[in-house]
Amino acid sequence: MKCSSAMEKLPPYLFARIEKKIEEARARGVDVISLGIGDPDTPTPAHIVGAMARAIANPANHQYPSSVGMLSFRQAVARWFAARFGVALDPATEIVSLMGSKEGIAHMSFCFLEPGALSLVPDPGYPVYEIGALLAGAEVHLMPLREEHGFLPRLEDIPTEAARRARLLWLNYPNNPTGAPADRKFFSDVVAFARDFDVLVCHDHAYSEIYFDGQRPLSFLEVEGARRVGIEFHSLSKSFNMTGWRIGWACGNPDAVDVLTRFKSNVDSGVFQAVQEAAIAALEGPQACVEDMRRLYQSRRDIVVEGLRRMGWRVQPPRGAIYVWAPVPAGFDSASFAEHVLDQAGVIVTPGSGYGKHGEGYFRIALTVGAERMREALGRMQAALGTVRF
Numbered sequence: 001m002k003c004s005s006a007m008e009k010l011p012p013y014l015f016a017r018i019e020k021k022i023e024e025a026r027a028r029g030v031d032v033i034s035l036g037i038g039d040p041d042t043p044t045p046a047h048i049v050g051a052m053a054r055a056i057a058n059p060a061n062h063q064y065p066s067s068v069g070m071l072s073f074r075q076a077v078a079r080w081f082a083a084r085f086g087v088a089l090d091p092a093t094e095i096v097s098l099m100g101s102k103e104g105i106a107h108m109s110f111c112f113l114e115p116g117a118l119s120l121v122p123d124p125g126y127p128v129y130e131i132g133a134l135l136a137g138a139e140v141h142l143m144p145l146r147e148e149h150g151f152l153p154r155l156e157d158i159p160t161e162a163a164r165r166a167r168l169l170w171l172n173y174p175n176n177p178t179g180a181p182a183d184r185k186f187f188s189d190v191v192a193f194a195r196d197f198d199v200l201v202c203h204d205h206a207y208s209e210i211y212f213d214g215q216r217p218l219s220f221l222e223v224e225g226a227r228r229v230g231i232e233f234h235s236l237s238k239s240f241n242m243t244g245w246r247i248g249w250a251c252g253n254p255d256a257v258d259v260l261t262r263f264k265s266n267v268d269s270g271v272f273q274a275v276q277e278a279a280i281a282a283l284e285g286p287q288a289c290v291e292d293m294r295r296l297y298q299s300r301r302d303i304v305v306e307g308l309r310r311m312g313w314r315v316q317p318p319r320g321a322i323y324v325w326a327p328v329p330a331g332f333d334s335a336s337f338a339e340h341v342l343d344q345a346g347v348i349v350t351p352g353s354g355y356g357k358h359g360e361g362y363f364r365i366a367l368t369v370g371a372e373r374m375r376e377a378l379g380r381m382q383a384a385l386g387t388v389r390f
C-alpha cells in the first residue's frame with residue numbers, strides 16, 4: 001500500500017502522543033491530572049439537549065441534509081451575528097454550515113491552495129491551518145507570534161515574495177494557544193494587507209464567546225472592508241459545550257462561502273438536521289449558560305495564574321479562550337518541562353513546541369478541569385518544582 005507523499009510527510013498528531021503518555025502513567029498507577037486537552041468538561045446545556053431529543057424524533061430529519069445547511073439554521077446564525085457583532089449577513093449567500101469548524105478550516109486549503117501556492121500561518125497556532133496546506137500540496141510561510149508584539153503577527157515582516165504567492169492568511173483571536181486578543185487597528189491593517197496582496201483572510205473565531213473581564217472580542221467582519229477580503233469560522237463547540245456534536249459555520253465573503261460550499265457538496269452531505277435544530281436552540285435560547293461558562297473559566301484562570309505566580313512565574317492572565325500560556329523555567333525546553341511535570345507531579349501540560357517552532361520555550365495549561373483538581377495539580381507542581389527561575 002502506498003499513501004500520498006503529503007500523508008507521509010504529516011507530523012504525528014500532537015494529542016495522540018500526549019494520550020499515549022497519559023495511558024502509560026495511569027498504567028503505572030499515577031493519578032494523572034490532565035491539563036492538556038482543550039475539550040470543555042461540563043455538559044451541553046439541558047435546553048439544547050432537549051431540542052436535539054425532540055428533533056431526532058422527526059422523520060423529516062432522518063434524510064440527507066444539504067451541505068450548505070438548513071435555511072432556518074443560517075437565519076438563526078444571521079440573527080445571532082447581528083445581535084452579537086452588529087454585522088448583517090445574508091443567510092442565502094454569506095453563511096455555510098460546517099461539521100465543526102475544523103472541517104471547514106481544513107477544507108479551505110483544498111479550495112484555495114495547490115502546489116506553488118502558499119498559506120500564511122501563525123506560529124504557534126492551531127495545527128490544522130498548516131496541515132491543511134500540506135495536504136493540499138501547498139507551502140506555508142510561518143508568521144511568528146511573539147509575546148513582545150502581543151502575540152500578533154507583524155505583517156511588515158512577511159517577505160514580499162511570500163505575500164505575493166499567498167492565497168490564504170490565517171488568524172485566530174482570542175488565540176489558541178496564547179489567549180491573546182486582537183484589536184480593531186490590527187484587523188484594519190490586515191484588511192489593507194489582504195487588499196494589497198490579494199489574499200483571503202481566514203479568521204478562526206472558535207473562542208468568540210470565551211472572553212474574560214467583560215472585554216468582548218470583535219468579529220473580523222466588523223472592520224471596514226473586511227467582507228471584501230475575509231471569511232470567518234465559528235463553532236458551537238466551545239461557546240455551548242458542544243464539541244462532540246460537530247457543528248459550526250463559515251461566514252463572510254460570498255465568493256469564498258460559495259467556493260467552500262461547492263467543495264463540501266462534493267465531499268460531505270452536511271450536518272445531521274437534528275444537530276442543526278439543536279444549534280438553533282443554542283443560538284436563540286437563553287444565553288445565561290454562556291455567561292456561566294465564562295465565569296467558570298475565568299475563576300479557573302485566576303486559580304492557575306495565582307498558583308503559577310506563587311511559584312515565581314510572571315505570567316499574564318489570558319484575555320480569552322481556555323488556556324494559560326506560560327514560559328518554561330530555565331534549564332528546560334518545552335518537551336523536557338512537560339515530561340518533568342508528568343514524572344514529578346503526575347500533571348499533563350502541553351509542550352508549546354507542539355503548536356509550532358515559535359511555541360518552543362512555552363507550555364500550555366487548558367482550563368478544562370474543575371477548581372479542586374486544578375488546585376491539586378498546582379499544589380503538586382509547586383511541591384515538585386519549588387520556586388522556578390527563568
Ligand SMILES: *Cc1c(COP(=O)(O)O)cnc(C)c1O
Pocket residue numbers: 038099100101102103126172176204206234235236237238243246247248
Ligand atoms: C477547538 C478549536 C476549533 C475547532 O472547533 P470545532 O468546531 O469543534 O471543529 C477551531 N479552532 C481552534 C483554534 C480551536 O481551538
